[in-house]
Amino acid sequence: MSEHLDVRSGDVLVTVGTMKGAFLFAGDPGRGTWRSSGPHFPGEQVYAIRFDGRGGRRRLLAGTEHGHWGAVVRCSDDLGRSWSEPAEGNLRFPEGTDAALARVWQLQPAGEDRPDTVWAGVEPAALFRSDDGGDSFDLVEGLWDHPHRPRWEPGGGGLCLHTVLPDPADPDRMWIAISTGGVYRTEDGGRSWQARNDGIRAVFLPDRHPEFGQCVHKVAPAGGRPDRLYLQNHWGLYRSDDGGDHWQDMANGVPSDFGFPMVAHPSDPDTAWIVPLDSDQFRCTPDGQARVYRTRDAGDTWAPLTEGLPERDAWLTVLRDGFASDGLEPAGLYFGTRTGQLFASSDEGEHWRPLAEWLPPVVCVKAAVVP
Amino acid sequence: MPTVHLPAALSGHAAGQRRVEVTGATVGKVLAALGQAHPGVGQRVLDDRGVLRRHVNVFVNGESIRYLHGAETPVGDADEVWILPAVSGGG
Numbered sequence A: 001m002s003e004h005l006d007v008r009s010g011d012v013l014v015t016v017g018t019m020k021g022a023f024l025f026a027g028d029p030g031r032g033t034w035r036s037s038g039p040h041f042p043g044e045q046v047y048a049i050r051f052d053g054r055g056g057r058r059r060l061l062a063g064t065e066h067g068h069w070g071a072v073v074r075c076s077d078d079l080g081r082s083w084s085e086p087a088e089g090n091l092r093f094p095e096g097t098d099a100a101l102a103r104v105w106q107l108q109p110a111g112e113d114r115p116d117t118v119w120a121g122v123e124p125a126a127l128f129r130s131d132d133g134g135d136s137f138d139l140v141e142g143l144w145d146h147p148h149r150p151r152w153e154p155g156g157g158g159l160c161l162h163t164v165l166p167d168p169a170d171p172d173r174m175w176i177a178i179s180t181g182g183v184y185r186t187e188d189g190g191r192s193w194q195a196r197n198d199g200i201r202a203v204f205l206p207d208r209h210p211e212f213g214q215c216v217h218k219v220a221p222a223g224g225r226p227d228r229l230y231l232q233n234h235w236g237l238y239r240s241d242d243g244g245d246h247w248q249d250m251a252n253g254v255p256s257d258f259g260f261p262m263v264a265h266p267s268d269p270d271t272a273w274i275v276p277l278d279s280d281q282f283r284c285t286p287d288g289q290a291r292v293y294r295t296r297d298a299g300d301t302w303a304p305l306t307e308g309l310p311e312r313d314a315w316l317t318v319l320r321d322g323f324a325s326d327g328l329e330p331a332g333l334y335f336g337t338r339t340g341q342l343f344a345s346s347d348e349g350e351h352w353r354p355l356a357e358w359l360p361p362v363v364c365v366k367a368a369v370v371p
Numbered sequence B: 001m002p003t004v005h006l007p008a009a010l011s012g013h014a015a016g017q018r019r020v021e022v023t024g025a026t027v028g029k030v031l032a033a034l035g036q037a038h039p040g041v042g043q044r045v046l047d048d049r050g051v052l053r054r055h056v057n058v059f060v061n062g063e064s065i066r067y068l069h070g071a072e073t074p075v076g077d078a079d080e081v082w083i084l085p086a087v088s089g090g091g
Helices: B008-014 B027-037 B039-045
Strands: A012-018 A021-027 A034-040 A045-052 A059-066 A070-076 A103-109 A118-123 A126-130 A160-167 A170-179 A182-186 A216-221 A229-233 A237-240 A272-274 A292-295 A303-305 A323-325 A333-336 A342-345 A353-356 A362-369 B003-005 B019-021 B056-060 B080-085
Touching: A012 A333, A012 A342, A021 A045, A021 A059, A021 A353, A034 A353, A045 A362, A059 A103, A059 A118, A070 A103, A070 B039, A103 A160, A126 A160, A160 A216, A170 A216, A182 A216, A333 A362, B008 B039, B027 B039, B027 B056
Parallel strands: A045 A103, A323 A362, B003 B080
Antiparallel strands: A012 A021, A012 A045, A012 A362, A021 A034, A045 A059, A059 A070, A103 A118, A118 A126, A118 A160, A160 A170, A170 A182, A216 A229, A229 A237, A272 A292, A292 A303, A323 A333, A333 A342, A342 A353, B003 B019, B056 B080
């Protein structure tokens, strides 16, 4: 791999964060030929990295975590040739919170109407907001002050706010998800938040259907239908057709309803993809078969996608942010594993091929078309 | 004033210096003063609460403050304070 990636308008840029640095993959618009660069930030854990092409910028945002010196958000406006290195922390818990940033889990640009706003979900579970494109962030106090917060508990990955979903149709509406805390929604730009977990199980609590406390692994908004959301839970697959007010089980015909990521089709509201894992005790692909499952009917049925994926002795783990779509038609799909493989499909999962096989453990994958 | 020895990785946040002098009667006060004088160093040594990061070690005259009195370890004008990355923090 090279240090720098030559990226042209129309290319697909896949940003991959690992436990030992970040890697970039650029594909031509047909997604047949790929180039790559990395490692960026060698040795640092990168749990969030993505491209932001709003407002005429071509910016990479990365949440990097140095083993000794802590976590920070870094930006690149030349596609990885150089990165900002904020001398002082640019995402810090303010005095009085008695909290310290452990990890940046998610960097989420707001809608096109707010091209300078970037949301950050972090550990310990909190939401931060940037209004300067990701150069600096401030705590969203409305969520930090939520009365439920003292009872949120860390999952295996820590107490993380890992999903931030702005409503593209309403800038004041947004969903976030916390492990373990569940789904919360705001309708006033973040000042107040309501738990939205009705129907989602919490198998590890005496009350299996609490108001909050669920270990939600990932939520994905359906393309083309604003109030539909898909959710992969710590045990359980769910769909909501009313913006999270109610959730219904959709684990129909899957080998396991345990898993981490959830990817929704960019425009077909009935299509989504998951990667089932054996169980919470054995977080590997069932039976040693690497299989992505796809629904075309909003979760009523699921079918395995196997062409090009290893069918034997493949004990893979795909984490909550390790699977993404590029938003094109047909949708390109990309997933990375804890054992360092990066697989890609340019036909909605019908066929797969490896883009890389020997990366460090992959913790996040995002994909975007470069304007 | 006590002398603080910085690791090479942090010297770029202290105008290239590997040794700096800051005031403070305890390790905690020395590190706080260090952060005031060189915010980029402070950011990397102390977390948002001002607590020493988990994989950073501090020694006073050769002894780890973990075996002394932590941030309350007294520091005199002639003392040497060393900041070193722990073996446990590598990636």
